[in-house]
Amino acid sequence: MASAPSKLYADDVSLVVVLLDTNPFFWSSSSLSFSQFLSHVLAFLNAILTLNQLNQVVVIATGYNSCDYVFDSSSDLNRSFENGRMPVMCSSLLQKLEEFLIKDEQLSKEEPEGKIKSSLFSGSLSMALCYIQRVFRSGALHPHPRILCLQGSPDGPEQYVAIMNAIFSAQRSSVPIDSCYLGSQNSAFLQQASYITGGVHHKPQNLDGLFQYLMTIFATDLHSRSFIHLPKPVGVDFRASCFCHKNTIDMGYICSVCLSIFCKHHKKCSTCGSVFGQAQSEAASASDKKRKTPET
């Protein structure tokens, strides 16, 4: 459902939903320590709230086993977390974050060795989109929403389908997804998300200046993006993961009914159940060979 134009609001009122990566396995091996990261982020959130009186910020923590809302600037519950050393907003966020981590740890179960330790990005993306939908339906007067993902964990290929679904629904509701990747490799999911929805993707070179990156690139509201130049990635990694093994592939088989991608020839599509025909001598069979080349 597209948002109704909110003419009574100024053009630059924004609602930023921040997806914070709290995957402990990533943070224990990252060059940037979690507390430094939090300082950068908290200062940045404060700055967003000062840009415009009507701006709103929502923070969702992307954990290893679960996701949850940890901060909502429009709620009144922040009063109870008074702490002399920092603004009220920060202390309430930290408190909630701590509680979330405790809960998350309790949910952890014994994992087989060798599994990729990725966070539940698809879950937090879906929660963000649900929150934004609620804002859309709250009336004609609402800020322009966008999503900012601060991710460091690697992509979990088993989440490919869920993440792509979320990306397409964000595209449909015109919600840009900005992403800032803090890890060492490249994240194909984040690049695709920003490319498809019209957001900004950036991988900071110098993590000590993370606050400066956030302020320069990600604090820009949607209206100003029409005349402020933001960094563009040189190319997007469009490779998909196959549906059977979750490997990243660039040449594979596609079911012509539901467009699911497979790396090997199958008798039957596992998504829609359609049976693939026999290959005839000259004409192509039901699943064509398709080549996806990464755009550079």
Add this chain to the structure above:
Amino acid sequence: MASTHVTKRAKYKTTIKDPGTPGTLRMTFEKILFVPHNPKSAGKLDVEFRYIKGKKHTKEGSNKPPWLNLTNNQNGSFIFEFENYSDLQECRDFVGKVLAKGGEVSEKPTVAYPDEQLSAAEMELRIKLLQEDSELQKLHKQFVLSGVLTETEFWATRKKLLDREASKKTKQRLGFKSAMISDIKPSTDGRTNKVTFNLTPEVILQIFAEKPAVHRAFLSYVPNKMSERTFWTKYFRAEYLHSTKNSIAAAAEAAEDEELAVFLKQDDILASEARKKIRRVDPTLDMEADEGDDYTHLPDHGILREGSKEMTESQNELYKRSLSQDINRHAAVVLEGRAVDVELEDTKAVAEALAVKTEIESSNKGESDGDTSRERLDRLSRMTEIEDLQGPNTLPLAPLCIKDPRDYFDSQQANALRSSGDALGEIEQIKCGLSTQEVYGSLRESISSIKAMGLKEPIVKPEVAHQVFDALTNSISNTKYHIGKNPQESVLDRLPRKTKEELLHHWTSILELLKHFWASYPITTTYLYVKVNRLKDAMSNIYPQLEEIKGSVPSELRHQVSLLVRPMHQALDAAIQHYEASMQKRSAQSGERPNGYV
């Protein structure tokens, strides 16, 4: 003119002013040969008709000498002067014949596959599609006319396009006119006592549709008892009698001639049909017919056909017609539509076709008459039911089957877990020697430390911030010039238009070639082998063309163009590699068969 060649004495002139070299002109279907009488002169001419584009000649009545001017492709012309105009005429006719034939031949695309019989309609469809879509036409010209692909192969993948074109062409059947053309007014000839009725096939069809009694009479009388002409004469005599409003005379003639009587009576078929329809009507719903339709027997009904308001005796009732009956009948027939789609010229065929159709209809209605009454009763009871007193009426529905989405996602999870062991080579793996507890613990520690000490002071060091800002600004301004502001803006739009079109055309032609190439594997027949060879040659020719494009572009765009061209290269390379590998395998397998036939 049955000759396959023409030989005449003529003079050959290169221009109009040239006096001309006398000699013999010999024309066959393939070429024109002119040999001068004097072997030493230089005017010998041997031209094939393929190169002749057109012809001009001087008119007979003018004062000019008889010249024939043949123009060729390169805009040169050959002028021949004949001895007299009849010679010119002959040659002109011959040339015209050859040119017409030649025109035909060049338009028909080369059908190399002799098994395919194309109907004229099919050819027309193809030509129309080619004319409408210039991209398709370019591809067609490039591949089919140069022999890389045959017609059949080219169109084999485009069946959907052809079908769509064909379905657009299904003719709409014209309905009947609403004017009552079956009501023919004769034209009278003032001089003689004849009246002339004009009868066209369209009118015949209408008469048969509107007057089933006449139709029945036609089927039974023609050609057994009388010819068609006699039949129509009698019919129009009846019409004339009606028009004279002389029902007494009509009765008298009807008594004499029984065939005529058929035309003069009321149409009993219509009456019985109306009665049948009334029986079939479902009073709850269907107003197909009602009591009022069977009005033909009612007395004093309506305006009489020829406008007379006289009351006449009932014995002549039979021979009167009323205007409303005819108009209603005509309207009913027009609304039914054109029931038969037969060539109108053959009256007998039309009559038979209509008869067959009415027979089918009446038999369909007739055989269900027994069941229909029961069915009607059923429907009546259903329509008039009282809902409160009925039991629950559950309609048969297919049960809704919503698959649990967790099934799908869980199965994917299981797959991922099972095979993630092998997939880790590419993907980054976090080397984590610590246990879960330790890891969570360290995270919580960070949070407590920040709670205790507050945010980092300063959040970011000024030098670092400055560095970051500089680097960002530089990279943004660089990429803006190289790639463009909008991440979704395409590189293609920044190239000059001609280059862009060429690149896109190359891409579609490469796709076409690759489609046919990959579809031909595995090679099982010689036809496929030959085809694959042709395709491979065409593909190798594309490489130099791509290089040319790259060279023609200004240097700052060259890198972009080479990036765009790279996937084309890759696709072609993959195809050619496959080809060479299969060739090697083939030659390794069949040592004693060098031509590669398996």
